[in-house]
Amino acid sequence: MKNGLKKKDWMLIGIIVCVAVLVTLVHVFIGGKGASKVTVKVDGVIQGTYSLSEDQEIEINGGTNILQIKNGRAKMIEADCPDQLCVHQKAVSMNHESIICLPNKAVVTVESSESSEYDAVAN
Template sequence: MKKRDYILIGCILLVAAVCAGFFLLTGKEAQEAVVTVDGEVYGTYSLAKDQTIEIQDGNRLRIQNGQAKMEWADCPDQLCVHQKAISRTGESIICLPNQVVVSVQGSKESELDGIVN
């Protein structure tokens, strides 16, 4: 490989690292957790208040320190329990056997993503 190849590879890696850092560091802190069961909204809960939510008879969600974590589930695979706590807009925890989805959202104010003519 020539010197120019190394420079090109270095520039590409630098741009990729800057883009990844931008997206990771600018994620908006969420303000609420929305729980849906079977596609229907079960409840909306503030992440500012520490609480434990029993979701029907199959799941227990714990909200603490601005993060939501599935604390307990009666499903056989326990994948939802082993997922990390979520706190940023767009993150979610999914319990497929019980059809429970916990997603975090920002403020209820509409944020403009773009304008299309």
């Protein structure tokens, strides 16, 4: 007993898993549908909104990052920061998914064409 996980440890694990599942369910049920455009924000200011249905490449922040939209999915293909975390992130297409480049304060968020109630709460 001394070396294993105790009762309270298991309770802690249970709570963490429950919260994770709950947040996932909320995300899947409330968001997730009707995604059609991406919004690009730099330092909290909207730079532009782009349609996911048309293939294009977008320069963000005057070229520090390049976002590629292809087959209804958005992916960061270039960034000038050393860590390249946003470039390694997978392509996003679901509502409320986002790609974030912290060093350049750039946020790419997938959104539905019409604002839902969830948007008002989330933003």
